[in-house]
Structures are given as structure tokens and as C-alpha cells.
Amino acid sequence: MISIEDLRLAVTLARSESLSAAARTLNVSPPALSMRLRKLETRLGLTLANRDARRLSLTADGERFSRESALLLEQLEALPESFRQKDETLVGTLRLAAPFGYGRQRIAPLLARFAKVHPQLRLHLDLRETPWPDRHDSDAVIHIGHLNESLWTARPLTPNERWLCASPAYLHAHGVPSSPDELASHRCICIRENDEDVTLWHLRKGQGRKTLRVEPAL
Structure with a gap:
């Protein structure tokens, strides 16, 4: 040799x-x-x-x-x-998966601008209700909520908060709850994400935190 x-x-x-x-x-x-x-x-x-x-x-x-x-x-x-691109232009294929709403409003506009900077890069954006965990063929997955998979590296992109809201007509008919515990007796609209338990709500006010289970409206 x-x-x-x-x-x-x-x-x-x-x-x-x-x-x-x-x-x-x-x-x-x-x-x-x-x-x-x-x-x-x-x-x-x-x-x-x-x-x-x-x-x-x-x-x-x-x-x-x-x-x-x-x-x-x-x-x-x-x-x-x-193996280095002289002009630092990216080439190849980048596959992303994201939830429908967040993907349309946040990711798609960013990818459009990114594609103009790197015209030789092929971009694939897959929008679906549960991009995680069924999109393991993607290079990156935009996930809302806690991630338990240890084989992937997670990076926070932005805070994701939920606000308690009610229409004036509902509050007039059923009253304004004076404490979080009273939410259990109200008809709540729950947003499902990633097949998680949507009836388990985590509330926070200042430094205080409370977890309670609500009754979803049919």
C-alpha cells in the first residue's frame, strides 16, 4: 500500500x-x-x-x-x-413538514423568500394535521407542543400560547367564570394538535400554574 x-x-x-x-x-x-x-x-x-x-x-x-x-x-x-460552493449557494433537496395553519401562515412565506436566495435548492413543504411523528422522511419537522422523541434534535422557534376567549353571547347566557376551576362546568372548544389530550388545559397567570380537565363542546 x-x-x-x-x-x-x-x-x-x-x-x-x-x-x-x-x-x-x-x-x-x-x-x-x-x-x-x-x-x-x-x-x-x-x-x-x-x-x-x-x-x-x-x-x-x-x-x-x-x-x-x-x-x-x-x-x-x-x-x-x-465540495464547497464558491458562492455559498445551496443545492440539493430540502424536505420540510409542518402543521396546516402554521405552515401556511409562517413557513410558506419564508420558504418563498429562501428559494429566491438559493434557486438551485429544491424545496418540499408537506402540510398535514400531524406532521410529527409520521414524517420521519423529512429533513426538518415543524412541531407544535412537547417532543418526546430523543433521536431528533429540537430547537424552539417561537412561543406558542393559548388564550381563553368567549363570545359576549355565551358569557351573557352562561356567566363569566370567576376562577379556572369553574371552566370545568362550561362548554369549551378544544383545539386538537398531534393527537394530544385536548381536554387537559395548562393555565398560567404570572408565576402561578394550574392544570385542569375541561368538558369539550359537542
């Missing part, structure tokens, strides 16, 4: 006038370099260089091996850069 160090050795030999000069470039002793060269020649079954105490010259096989080594090293050095 030819190593990167073998390639560098061949390139250095081609650029050096003597074995001692090549050893100084590679920061090794001349005897150590001579041993590395012999091992490489044995591995290849070729004579790469003619050397004596003062002069070093490559054979025809040595010159060819040096040229090929230089090309390989250049390709290896350029490999990371070849």
Missing part, C-alpha cells in the same frame, strides 16, 4: 539535488531517508533513484512515479475545496 508519505518522498526526491538535501527538507536523517527509499523501491519492485554521497538522480521509473505522486497530492489537497 502506497502512503501519502511515500508520495511526498518521491516528490521531494525529484526536487532535491542530493539525498542529504531531501533529508533536510523532510526533516529526517540521510540514513533514515535512504532506508525509506529502499523500502519503497522494494514495495514497487522498481529502482527509483541512483544515488551516491553527493548526487541524486531519478531513473525513468522514478521520474514517472514522482510526476504521478505530485498529481495525486494536488488532487488530495484540492478535494475539500471541491
Whole structure:
């Protein structure tokens, strides 16, 4: 197996006038370099260089091996850069899943602007009632509520609060509740998300918190 160090050795030999000069470039002793060269020649079954105490010259096989080594090293050095987009434009496909309402009002306009900045990027937005957990084929899922799945990385996008509201006609007919406990006797409209228990409400006022179960209106 030819190593990167073998390639560098061949390139250095081609650029050096003597074995001692090549050893100084590679920061090794001349005897150590001579041993590395012999091992490489044995591995290849070729004579790469003619050397004596003062002069070093490559054979025809040595010159060819040096040229090929230089090309390989250049390709290896350029490999990371070849994967970078020069203009930082994104390419490929991005798949997103989001709830219907939030996806239409918040995500779709953002994606429209994002697509103009990255025209080579294909965007897929899948809107559905429960984007989680049935959209594991997506790159990102917009989820409303608590996430129990530990294999995904969650990032909060924005607070999601619910406000207690009632029409004037309902309050006139049934009265205004004076405490959260009285909500249990009222007919409540519950918004279902992600198949969660919509009758279990978590109320907060200042630093106080209360959890109660309500009766949904039929």
C-alpha cells in the first residue's frame, strides 16, 4: 500500500539535488531517508533513484512515479475545496413538514423568500394535521407542543400560547367564570394538535400554574 508519505518522498526526491538535501527538507536523517527509499523501491519492485554521497538522480521509473505522486497530492489537497460552493449557494433537496395553519401562515412565506436566495435548492413543504411523528422522511419537522422523541434534535422557534376567549353571547347566557376551576362546568372548544389530550388545559397567570380537565363542546 502506497502512503501519502511515500508520495511526498518521491516528490521531494525529484526536487532535491542530493539525498542529504531531501533529508533536510523532510526533516529526517540521510540514513533514515535512504532506508525509506529502499523500502519503497522494494514495495514497487522498481529502482527509483541512483544515488551516491553527493548526487541524486531519478531513473525513468522514478521520474514517472514522482510526476504521478505530485498529481495525486494536488488532487488530495484540492478535494475539500471541491465540495464547497464558491458562492455559498445551496443545492440539493430540502424536505420540510409542518402543521396546516402554521405552515401556511409562517413557513410558506419564508420558504418563498429562501428559494429566491438559493434557486438551485429544491424545496418540499408537506402540510398535514400531524406532521410529527409520521414524517420521519423529512429533513426538518415543524412541531407544535412537547417532543418526546430523543433521536431528533429540537430547537424552539417561537412561543406558542393559548388564550381563553368567549363570545359576549355565551358569557351573557352562561356567566363569566370567576376562577379556572369553574371552566370545568362550561362548554369549551378544544383545539386538537398531534393527537394530544385536548381536554387537559395548562393555565398560567404570572408565576402561578394550574392544570385542569375541561368538558369539550359537542
